[in-house]
Amino acid sequence: MRIGTASSSLWLRCFYIFPCQAALATSMVRRSLTIPTRPSAFRSDHGKCWCSASPSVVVVADDKSYGDKQVISMTPALYKYILSNVREPLILRQLREETASMRGSQMQVSPDQAQLLAMLVQILGAKRCIEVGVYTGYSSLAIALVLPESGYLVACERDAKSLDMAKRYYELAGVAYKVDAIHGLASDTLKSLIQNGESCSFDFAFVDAEKKMNQEYFELLLELVRIGGVIVIDNVLWHGKVADPMVNDTKTISIRNFNQRLMEDDRVSISMVPIGDGMTICRKR
Numbered sequence: 001m002r003i004g005t006a007s008s009s010l011w012l013r014c015f016y017i018f019p020c021q022a023a024l025a026t027s028m029v030r031r032s033l034t035i036p037t038r039p040s041a042f043r044s045d046h047g048k049c050w051c052s053a054s055p056s057v058v059v060v061a062d063d064k065s066y067g068d069k070q071v072i073s074m075t076p077a078l079y080k081y082i083l084s085n086v087r088e089p090l091i092l093r094q095l096r097e098e099t100a101s102m103r104g105s106q107m108q109v110s111p112d113q114a115q116l117l118a119m120l121v122q123i124l125g126a127k128r129c130i131e132v133g134v135y136t137g138y139s140s141l142a143i144a145l146v147l148p149e150s151g152y153l154v155a156c157e158r159d160a161k162s163l164d165m166a167k168r169y170y171e172l173a174g175v176a177y178k179v180d181a182i183h184g185l186a187s188d189t190l191k192s193l194i195q196n197g198e199s200c201s202f203d204f205a206f207v208d209a210e211k212k213m214n215q216e217y218f219e220l221l222l223e224l225v226r227i228g229g230v231i232v233i234d235n236v237l238w239h240g241k242v243a244d245p246m247v248n249d250t251k252t253i254s255i256r257n258f259n260q261r262l263m264e265d266d267r268v269s270i271s272m273v274p275i276g277d278g279m280t281i282c283r284k285r
Contacts, residue, residue, distance in 0.1 A: 166181060200223075200226045238255045268283060
């Protein structure tokens with residue numbers, strides 16, 4: 001995940017500046033928000049929000065064609081509740097807790113994300129998987145744990161120290177025999193797999209690496225994944241910056257452009273999911 005939760009980056013900081021009102025910290029509402037003096041509704045550029053003593057917040061699109069559908073946003077209490085309903089294996093918890101003390105620990109995917117990835121692998125009946133961007137191995141370990149005995153995961157990571165930690169946990173979990181941990185540039189590894197005749201032989205891929213490389217990774221993985229296979233890309237909401245026209249740094253623009261190209265790409269079916277920092281699930285047609 002390379003940063004908190006998508007919902008958290010949009011809304012988690014909305015509370016606690018005033019007892020029950022949303023704060024200007026939210027990029028979605030920072031441009032035209034009036035803070036009420038008591039719990040009530042307010043309107044942003046993108047919709048309405050309601051605060052209540054619970055506290056809970058929902059947003060509604062301004063476009064009436066959506067029928068005033070209320071969509072829940074995240075609060076610290078609600079996210080804590082979600083995490084309490086994640087079935088996190090002990091070995092994953094140990095890895096998460098050790099990683100939490102490290103510099104860059106925000107790059108680790110959240111437990112709810114890892115659980116979704118593992119479930120997708122199980123639903124697919126996947127046997128051959130690829131991960132681009134391993135960090136300390138939380139998501140790859142979650143995948144390896146649910147792969148069958150004959151399963152195979154190519155784990156690509158350019159940082160040797162992080163990869164060593166991941167490999168240690170693969171061993172502790174007893175799944176090292178399923179994982180081919182490769183140190184180096186992921187693009188080189190993916191190209192090598194294609195050159196070795198492994199096109200269309202993988203069932204599932206997860207991308208959580210350099211965001212400016214997303215399009216290149218996607219094209220290579222589309223070659224490697226079979227028809228009906230799934231590619232998941234992390235951080236597609238980028239802390240909410242993708243929805244803020246005032247933010248135009250190169251990384252944010254790159255992610256926006258990638259998201260737009262995916263929308264127009266008829267080679268895949270897609271679903272953007274607001275979990276973690278946003279994930280797009282792509283199924284190869």
